[in-house]
Amino acid sequence: MSPKSAKESEPQVARDERAFLGEEFLTWLWWRFEAGESEYDLGGGRSVGIALDGPLVLRDRREDEEGKRPEQSLRHGRPLSGVEAAAALKRGKRLVRARLIVADADREWNTTFDAETFSLRSCSVPESEEEEAHVRALETVTAYEQISTALDGVFRTFLLERLSPEYTDRSLPKLRDWVRSKPLS
Amino acid sequence: MHRFRRSGSFVRFFVEGEPADVSDLSLLKALERERFKPIEGSATDDESVGWVTRGDLSGARFEPEDVIAEHFLVFALRIDRKKVPATLLRIHASADLRAAASGGKPLGRAQKKEILEETKRKLMARALPSVSITDCIWNPRRGVLYVFATGGATLERVARHFRESFRRSLAPATPSIVAERLKLPDPLRKVMSHISPADLVGSSRAASARAQEVEA
Numbered sequence: 001m002s003p004k005s006a007k008e009s010e011p012q013v014a015r016d017e018r019a020f021l022g023e024e025f026l027t028w029l030w031w032r033f034e035a036g037e038s039e040y041d042l043g044g045g046r047s048v049g050i051a052l053d054g055p056l057v058l059r060d061r062r063e064d065e066e067g068k069r070p071e072q073s074l075r076h077g078r079p080l081s082g083v084e085a086a087a088a089l090k091r092g093k094r095l096v097r098a099r100l101i102v103a104d105a106d107r108e109w110n111t112t113f114d115a116e117t118f119s120l121r122s123c124s125v126p127e128s129e130e131e132e133a134h135v136r137a138l139e140t141v142t143a144y145e146q147i148s149t150a151l152d153g154v155f156r157t158f159l160l161e162r163l164s165p166e167y168t169d170r171s172l173p174k175l176r177d178w179v180r181s182k183p184l185s
Numbered sequence: 186m187h188r189f190r191r192s193g194s195f196v197r198f199f200v201e202g203e204p205a206d207v208s209d210l211s212l213l214k215a216l217e218r219e220r221f222k223p224i225e226g227s228a229t230d231d232e233s234v235g236w237v238t239r240g241d242l243s244g245a246r247f248e249p250e251d252v253i254a255e256h257f258l259v260f261a262l263r264i265d266r267k268k269v270p271a272t273l274l275r276i277h278a279s280a281d282l283r284a285a286a287s288g289g290k291p292l293g294r295a296q297k298k299e300i301l302e303e304t305k306r307k308l309m310a311r312a313l314p315s316v317s318i319t320d321c322i323w324n325p326r327r328g329v330l331y332v333f334a335t336g337g338a339t340l341e342r343v344a345r346h347f348r349e350s351f352r353r354s355l356a357p358a359t360p361s362i363v364a365e366r367l368k369l370p371d372p373l374r375k376v377m378s379h380i381s382p383a384d385l386v387g388s389s390r391a392a393s394a395r396a397q398e399v400e401a
Contacts, residue, residue, distance in 0.1 A: 016362075019360055024383060089386075119194065119197075119335055120194065122193075137188050138257075145322070155363060155367070163376040175385055
Protein backbone atom coordinates (compact mmCIF):
# COMPACT_ATOMS: atom_id res chain seq x y z
CA MET A 1 0.00 0.00 0.00
CA SER A 2 2.65 2.46 0.92
CA PRO A 3 4.36 4.04 -2.06
CA LYS A 4 7.83 3.00 -3.11
CA SER A 5 10.36 5.79 -3.04
CA ALA A 6 10.20 8.10 -6.02
CA LYS A 7 13.80 7.35 -6.98
CA GLU A 8 12.95 3.70 -7.36
CA SER A 9 10.59 4.46 -10.23
CA GLU A 10 10.81 3.23 -13.83
CA PRO A 11 14.07 4.02 -15.57
CA GLN A 12 13.76 7.31 -17.40
CA VAL A 13 12.99 6.85 -21.07
CA ALA A 14 15.98 7.72 -23.18
CA ARG A 15 15.25 10.42 -25.71
CA ASP A 16 14.38 8.89 -29.07
CA GLU A 17 17.23 9.85 -31.38
CA ARG A 18 15.00 9.24 -34.38
CA ALA A 19 11.96 11.10 -33.07
CA PHE A 20 12.30 13.32 -36.16
CA LEU A 21 10.78 10.43 -38.14
CA GLY A 22 7.48 11.08 -36.35
CA GLU A 23 7.62 14.74 -37.36
CA GLU A 24 8.53 13.90 -40.93
CA PHE A 25 5.70 11.37 -40.96
CA LEU A 26 3.11 13.95 -39.88
CA THR A 27 4.44 16.49 -42.38
CA TRP A 28 4.29 13.77 -45.07
CA LEU A 29 0.63 13.09 -44.15
CA TRP A 30 -0.07 16.80 -44.61
CA TRP A 31 1.58 16.80 -48.02
CA ARG A 32 -0.31 13.66 -49.11
CA PHE A 33 -3.59 15.14 -47.84
CA GLU A 34 -3.13 18.33 -49.83
CA ALA A 35 -1.99 16.35 -52.87
CA GLY A 36 -5.24 14.33 -52.75
CA GLU A 37 -3.35 11.11 -51.98
CA SER A 38 -4.62 10.45 -48.49
CA GLU A 39 -6.00 6.94 -49.02
CA TYR A 40 -3.72 4.21 -47.65
CA ASP A 41 -3.89 0.52 -48.40
CA LEU A 42 -3.05 -1.36 -45.22
CA GLY A 43 -3.25 -4.82 -46.75
CA GLY A 44 -5.70 -7.56 -45.88
CA GLY A 45 -8.47 -5.66 -47.65
CA ARG A 46 -8.26 -2.75 -45.22
CA SER A 47 -7.67 0.83 -46.28
CA VAL A 48 -7.97 4.12 -44.43
CA GLY A 49 -8.30 7.72 -45.43
CA ILE A 50 -6.63 10.41 -43.33
CA ALA A 51 -7.55 14.08 -43.33
CA LEU A 52 -5.71 16.74 -41.32
CA ASP A 53 -7.08 19.75 -39.52
CA GLY A 54 -6.04 22.34 -36.96
CA PRO A 55 -5.02 23.12 -34.34
CA LEU A 56 -1.44 22.60 -35.52
CA VAL A 57 1.82 22.72 -33.63
CA LEU A 58 5.00 23.28 -35.61
CA ARG A 59 8.47 23.09 -34.11
CA ASP A 60 11.87 24.36 -35.19
CA ARG A 61 14.33 21.74 -36.36
CA ARG A 62 17.12 23.27 -34.36
CA GLU A 63 17.42 24.04 -30.69
CA ASP A 64 17.80 27.63 -29.51
CA GLU A 65 20.49 28.83 -27.10
CA GLU A 66 18.45 27.44 -24.18
CA GLY A 67 18.40 23.99 -25.74
CA LYS A 68 14.70 24.23 -26.61
CA ARG A 69 13.08 23.90 -30.00
CA PRO A 70 10.73 26.87 -30.36
CA GLU A 71 7.13 25.91 -31.08
CA GLN A 72 4.35 27.66 -32.88
CA SER A 73 0.67 26.82 -32.31
CA LEU A 74 -1.86 27.68 -34.98
CA ARG A 75 -5.47 27.38 -33.89
CA HIS A 76 -7.71 29.91 -35.53
CA GLY A 77 -9.33 29.95 -38.94
CA ARG A 78 -7.99 27.34 -41.32
CA PRO A 79 -4.43 26.92 -40.13
CA LEU A 80 -3.47 24.29 -42.72
CA SER A 81 -3.89 26.72 -45.59
CA GLY A 82 -2.80 29.84 -43.71
CA VAL A 83 0.29 31.88 -44.46
CA GLU A 84 1.63 31.31 -40.93
CA ALA A 85 1.81 27.55 -41.51
CA ALA A 86 3.35 28.08 -44.95
CA ALA A 87 5.96 30.44 -43.53
CA ALA A 88 6.77 28.02 -40.70
CA LEU A 89 7.28 25.15 -43.15
CA LYS A 90 9.47 27.27 -45.41
CA ARG A 91 11.59 28.19 -42.40
CA GLY A 92 12.19 24.47 -41.82
CA LYS A 93 9.69 23.90 -39.01
CA ARG A 94 8.12 20.47 -38.72
CA LEU A 95 4.56 19.55 -37.94
CA VAL A 96 4.59 17.89 -34.51
CA ARG A 97 0.90 17.85 -33.61
CA ALA A 98 -2.28 17.97 -35.69
CA ARG A 99 -5.86 16.87 -35.65
CA LEU A 100 -6.41 13.71 -37.72
CA ILE A 101 -9.69 12.41 -39.04
CA VAL A 102 -9.19 8.75 -39.83
CA ALA A 103 -11.88 6.99 -41.87
CA ASP A 104 -12.06 3.25 -42.32
CA ALA A 105 -15.01 2.04 -44.44
CA ASP A 106 -18.01 3.70 -42.80
CA ARG A 107 -16.40 4.50 -39.45
CA GLU A 108 -14.51 7.58 -38.36
CA TRP A 109 -12.04 8.42 -35.63
CA ASN A 110 -11.15 11.95 -34.62
CA THR A 111 -7.97 12.61 -32.68
CA THR A 112 -4.95 14.82 -32.16
CA PHE A 113 -1.77 12.98 -33.06
CA ASP A 114 1.48 13.80 -31.28
CA ALA A 115 4.36 12.91 -33.59
CA GLU A 116 6.99 12.69 -30.85
CA THR A 117 5.21 10.28 -28.52
CA PHE A 118 2.75 8.77 -30.99
CA SER A 119 0.10 9.51 -28.37
CA LEU A 120 -3.49 10.13 -29.41
CA ARG A 121 -5.17 12.95 -27.57
CA SER A 122 -8.92 13.52 -27.31
CA CYS A 123 -9.42 10.47 -29.46
CA SER A 124 -13.08 9.80 -30.18
CA VAL A 125 -13.93 6.41 -31.58
CA PRO A 126 -16.90 5.42 -33.77
CA GLU A 127 -20.16 4.79 -31.96
CA SER A 128 -21.14 1.16 -31.87
CA GLU A 129 -24.55 0.25 -33.25
CA GLU A 130 -24.69 -2.96 -31.29
CA GLU A 131 -27.61 -3.29 -28.92
CA GLU A 132 -26.01 -5.50 -26.29
CA ALA A 133 -24.02 -3.47 -23.79
CA HIS A 134 -21.08 -5.85 -23.48
CA VAL A 135 -20.68 -6.11 -27.28
CA ARG A 136 -20.81 -2.32 -27.50
CA ALA A 137 -18.14 -2.04 -24.82
CA LEU A 138 -15.93 -4.54 -26.62
CA GLU A 139 -16.31 -2.65 -29.91
CA THR A 140 -15.28 0.56 -28.18
CA VAL A 141 -12.17 -1.07 -26.68
CA THR A 142 -11.30 -2.64 -30.04
CA ALA A 143 -11.71 0.72 -31.80
CA TYR A 144 -8.77 2.19 -29.84
CA GLU A 145 -6.57 -0.64 -31.04
CA GLN A 146 -7.87 -0.28 -34.59
CA ILE A 147 -6.87 3.36 -34.92
CA SER A 148 -3.44 2.56 -33.46
CA THR A 149 -2.81 -0.29 -35.89
CA ALA A 150 -4.13 1.82 -38.79
CA LEU A 151 -1.68 4.61 -37.99
CA ASP A 152 1.12 2.03 -37.61
CA GLY A 153 0.25 0.72 -41.08
CA VAL A 154 0.38 4.20 -42.57
CA PHE A 155 3.65 4.88 -40.72
CA ARG A 156 5.03 1.71 -42.31
CA THR A 157 4.02 3.02 -45.76
CA PHE A 158 5.86 6.24 -44.95
CA LEU A 159 8.97 4.39 -43.75
CA LEU A 160 9.08 2.18 -46.86
CA GLU A 161 9.24 5.38 -48.89
CA ARG A 162 11.47 7.36 -46.51
CA LEU A 163 14.10 4.63 -46.13
CA SER A 164 14.18 3.58 -49.77
CA PRO A 165 17.20 4.47 -51.94
CA GLU A 166 14.89 6.48 -54.23
CA TYR A 167 13.70 8.82 -51.47
CA THR A 168 16.27 11.55 -52.11
CA ASP A 169 15.73 11.63 -55.85
CA ARG A 170 11.99 11.00 -56.05
CA SER A 171 9.93 11.81 -52.96
CA LEU A 172 12.03 14.53 -51.33
CA PRO A 173 12.02 16.85 -54.40
CA LYS A 174 8.21 16.56 -54.57
CA LEU A 175 7.91 17.40 -50.89
CA ARG A 176 10.18 20.40 -51.31
CA ASP A 177 8.17 21.56 -54.33
CA TRP A 178 5.04 21.39 -52.17
CA VAL A 179 6.69 23.43 -49.41
CA ARG A 180 7.92 26.00 -51.94
CA SER A 181 4.52 26.20 -53.64
CA LYS A 182 2.69 27.20 -50.47
CA PRO A 183 1.66 30.84 -50.87
CA LEU A 184 2.91 33.45 -48.42
CA SER A 185 0.17 35.96 -49.09
CA MET B 186 -17.66 -6.08 -19.51
CA HIS B 187 -18.73 -2.67 -18.39
CA ARG B 188 -19.20 0.36 -20.59
CA PHE B 189 -15.93 1.92 -21.72
CA ARG B 190 -15.30 5.57 -22.54
CA ARG B 191 -15.80 6.59 -26.19
CA SER B 192 -13.13 9.25 -26.11
CA GLY B 193 -9.91 9.96 -24.31
CA SER B 194 -6.21 10.65 -24.60
CA PHE B 195 -3.91 7.69 -24.50
CA VAL B 196 -0.32 6.58 -24.81
CA ARG B 197 0.74 3.17 -26.04
CA PHE B 198 3.37 0.98 -24.42
CA PHE B 199 4.89 -2.21 -25.70
CA VAL B 200 5.01 -4.91 -23.04
CA GLU B 201 8.30 -6.76 -22.89
CA GLY B 202 8.34 -10.53 -22.67
CA GLU B 203 6.57 -13.39 -24.37
CA PRO B 204 3.00 -12.86 -25.61
CA ALA B 205 0.36 -14.15 -23.23
CA ASP B 206 -3.30 -15.00 -23.45
CA VAL B 207 -6.16 -13.48 -21.50
CA SER B 208 -7.11 -17.00 -20.43
CA ASP B 209 -3.84 -17.15 -18.47
CA LEU B 210 -5.30 -16.78 -14.99
CA SER B 211 -1.98 -15.67 -13.54
CA LEU B 212 -2.56 -12.26 -15.17
CA LEU B 213 -5.90 -11.82 -13.44
CA LYS B 214 -4.41 -13.07 -10.19
CA ALA B 215 -1.56 -10.55 -10.45
CA LEU B 216 -4.08 -7.75 -10.93
CA GLU B 217 -6.03 -8.94 -7.90
CA ARG B 218 -2.90 -9.31 -5.79
CA GLU B 219 -1.84 -5.73 -6.55
CA ARG B 220 -5.32 -4.30 -6.25
CA PHE B 221 -6.22 -1.01 -4.67
CA LYS B 222 -6.58 -0.92 -0.91
CA PRO B 223 -8.44 2.06 0.59
CA ILE B 224 -6.76 4.50 2.93
CA GLU B 225 -9.88 6.32 4.08
CA GLY B 226 -9.75 6.39 7.86
CA SER B 227 -6.06 5.53 7.98
CA ALA B 228 -4.05 7.80 10.27
CA THR B 229 -0.68 6.87 8.74
CA ASP B 230 -1.01 6.17 5.00
CA ASP B 231 -1.13 9.23 2.79
CA GLU B 232 -1.14 7.39 -0.55
CA SER B 233 -2.46 4.17 -2.00
CA VAL B 234 -1.95 2.82 -5.53
CA GLY B 235 -3.58 -0.29 -6.97
CA TRP B 236 -5.64 -1.87 -9.71
CA VAL B 237 -9.43 -1.70 -9.87
CA THR B 238 -11.98 -2.81 -12.43
CA ARG B 239 -14.52 -0.74 -14.33
CA GLY B 240 -17.19 -2.80 -12.58
CA ASP B 241 -15.95 -1.98 -9.08
CA LEU B 242 -13.73 1.03 -8.64
CA SER B 243 -13.27 0.24 -4.94
CA GLY B 244 -10.86 -2.60 -5.70
CA ALA B 245 -12.90 -5.06 -3.63
CA ARG B 246 -14.06 -7.28 -6.50
CA PHE B 247 -12.12 -8.71 -9.43
CA GLU B 248 -14.60 -10.68 -11.50
CA PRO B 249 -13.16 -12.11 -14.74
CA GLU B 250 -16.16 -10.81 -16.70
CA ASP B 251 -15.34 -7.26 -15.52
CA VAL B 252 -11.75 -7.53 -16.76
CA ILE B 253 -11.63 -9.88 -19.74
CA ALA B 254 -13.08 -8.69 -23.03
CA GLU B 255 -12.26 -11.09 -25.84
CA HIS B 256 -8.46 -10.76 -26.19
CA PHE B 257 -8.16 -7.68 -23.99
CA LEU B 258 -7.77 -7.12 -20.26
CA VAL B 259 -9.51 -3.92 -19.20
CA PHE B 260 -8.68 -2.43 -15.83
CA ALA B 261 -7.65 0.86 -14.21
CA LEU B 262 -5.05 2.17 -11.81
CA ARG B 263 -6.53 3.99 -8.85
CA ILE B 264 -4.34 6.42 -6.95
CA ASP B 265 -5.66 7.98 -3.73
CA ARG B 266 -3.75 10.72 -1.97
CA LYS B 267 -4.49 12.33 1.36
CA LYS B 268 -3.01 15.57 2.55
CA VAL B 269 -3.65 17.59 5.66
CA PRO B 270 -3.77 21.30 4.78
CA ALA B 271 -0.74 23.01 6.34
CA THR B 272 -2.75 25.87 7.85
CA LEU B 273 -5.26 23.51 9.42
CA LEU B 274 -2.40 21.46 10.87
CA ARG B 275 -0.86 24.63 12.32
CA ILE B 276 -4.15 25.71 13.92
CA HIS B 277 -4.82 22.31 15.49
CA ALA B 278 -1.20 21.86 16.56
CA SER B 279 -1.09 25.17 18.41
CA ALA B 280 -4.39 24.39 20.13
CA ASP B 281 -3.12 20.94 21.17
CA LEU B 282 0.20 22.40 22.36
CA ARG B 283 -1.65 25.04 24.39
CA ALA B 284 -3.86 22.40 25.94
CA ALA B 285 -0.87 20.22 26.81
CA ALA B 286 0.97 23.16 28.39
CA SER B 287 -2.02 24.31 30.43
CA GLY B 288 -0.69 22.50 33.52
CA GLY B 289 1.97 25.22 33.78
CA LYS B 290 4.95 22.97 33.18
CA PRO B 291 6.86 23.87 29.99
CA LEU B 292 6.88 21.19 27.30
CA GLY B 293 10.12 19.55 26.21
CA ARG B 294 11.16 19.25 22.56
CA ALA B 295 10.33 15.53 22.42
CA GLN B 296 6.92 16.13 23.96
CA LYS B 297 6.15 18.89 21.43
CA LYS B 298 7.18 16.62 18.57
CA GLU B 299 4.97 13.83 19.86
CA ILE B 300 1.99 16.18 20.17
CA LEU B 301 2.52 17.48 16.62
CA GLU B 302 2.69 13.95 15.24
CA GLU B 303 -0.45 12.95 17.11
CA THR B 304 -2.27 16.03 15.77
CA LYS B 305 -1.22 15.13 12.26
CA ARG B 306 -2.36 11.50 12.69
CA LYS B 307 -5.70 12.70 14.07
CA LEU B 308 -6.29 15.01 11.09
CA MET B 309 -4.97 12.47 8.56
CA ALA B 310 -7.55 9.94 9.76
CA ARG B 311 -10.28 12.49 9.05
CA ALA B 312 -8.93 13.74 5.71
CA LEU B 313 -10.63 12.62 2.52
CA PRO B 314 -8.38 11.44 -0.30
CA SER B 315 -8.19 12.86 -3.79
CA VAL B 316 -8.90 10.06 -6.24
CA SER B 317 -7.53 9.53 -9.73
CA ILE B 318 -8.48 6.67 -12.03
CA THR B 319 -6.39 5.82 -15.10
CA ASP B 320 -7.97 3.42 -17.55
CA CYS B 321 -5.80 0.73 -19.15
CA ILE B 322 -6.41 -1.73 -21.96
CA TRP B 323 -3.91 -4.56 -22.34
CA ASN B 324 -3.75 -6.86 -25.32
CA PRO B 325 -1.36 -9.54 -23.94
CA ARG B 326 -1.30 -11.45 -27.22
CA ARG B 327 0.04 -8.47 -29.13
CA GLY B 328 1.98 -7.17 -26.13
CA VAL B 329 0.45 -3.70 -26.20
CA LEU B 330 -0.84 -1.65 -23.27
CA TYR B 331 -2.98 1.44 -23.87
CA VAL B 332 -2.87 3.87 -20.96
CA PHE B 333 -5.44 6.65 -20.86
CA ALA B 334 -3.23 9.45 -19.58
CA THR B 335 -0.60 11.72 -21.05
CA GLY B 336 1.02 13.18 -17.92
CA GLY B 337 4.53 11.89 -17.29
CA ALA B 338 4.05 11.26 -13.55
CA THR B 339 0.87 9.21 -14.05
CA LEU B 340 2.41 7.21 -16.89
CA GLU B 341 5.47 6.45 -14.76
CA ARG B 342 3.22 5.36 -11.93
CA VAL B 343 1.28 3.00 -14.19
CA ALA B 344 4.52 1.61 -15.66
CA ARG B 345 5.98 1.02 -12.21
CA HIS B 346 2.88 -0.68 -10.85
CA PHE B 347 2.58 -2.77 -14.00
CA ARG B 348 6.20 -3.92 -13.66
CA GLU B 349 5.70 -4.74 -9.99
CA SER B 350 2.49 -6.65 -10.73
CA PHE B 351 3.49 -8.62 -13.82
CA ARG B 352 7.32 -8.56 -13.74
CA ARG B 353 7.25 -7.06 -17.22
CA SER B 354 8.70 -3.73 -18.30
CA LEU B 355 7.04 -1.30 -20.65
CA ALA B 356 8.61 0.51 -23.59
CA PRO B 357 6.83 3.68 -24.73
CA ALA B 358 5.75 3.74 -28.38
CA THR B 359 8.22 6.30 -29.69
CA PRO B 360 8.74 6.55 -33.48
CA SER B 361 11.88 4.35 -33.32
CA ILE B 362 10.25 1.65 -31.23
CA VAL B 363 7.14 1.61 -33.40
CA ALA B 364 9.36 1.38 -36.50
CA GLU B 365 11.29 -1.54 -35.01
CA ARG B 366 8.09 -3.50 -34.55
CA LEU B 367 6.83 -2.93 -38.09
CA LYS B 368 8.93 -5.75 -39.56
CA LEU B 369 10.58 -3.65 -42.21
CA PRO B 370 12.76 -5.43 -44.81
CA ASP B 371 16.33 -5.95 -43.57
CA PRO B 372 18.00 -3.47 -45.98
CA LEU B 373 15.65 -0.72 -44.76
CA ARG B 374 16.31 -1.59 -41.13
CA LYS B 375 19.98 -1.00 -41.81
CA VAL B 376 19.20 2.41 -43.37
CA MET B 377 17.11 3.19 -40.31
CA SER B 378 20.09 2.70 -37.99
CA HIS B 379 22.03 5.63 -39.47
CA ILE B 380 19.30 7.87 -40.87
CA SER B 381 19.40 11.62 -40.29
CA PRO B 382 16.67 14.27 -40.63
CA ALA B 383 15.70 15.26 -44.15
CA ASP B 384 15.90 18.86 -45.26
CA LEU B 385 12.32 19.45 -46.37
CA VAL B 386 13.01 23.00 -47.54
CA GLY B 387 16.07 22.74 -49.73
CA SER B 388 18.19 25.77 -50.40
CA SER B 389 16.29 28.85 -51.36
CA ARG B 390 17.60 31.89 -49.57
CA ALA B 391 15.02 34.27 -51.05
CA ALA B 392 12.05 32.11 -50.03
CA SER B 393 13.46 31.68 -46.55
CA ALA B 394 13.93 35.44 -46.14
CA ARG B 395 10.32 36.07 -47.22
CA ALA B 396 9.08 33.35 -44.83
CA GLN B 397 11.03 35.00 -42.03
CA GLU B 398 9.30 38.28 -42.83
CA VAL B 399 5.85 36.63 -42.71
CA GLU B 400 6.62 34.84 -39.43
CA ALA B 401 7.86 38.09 -37.92
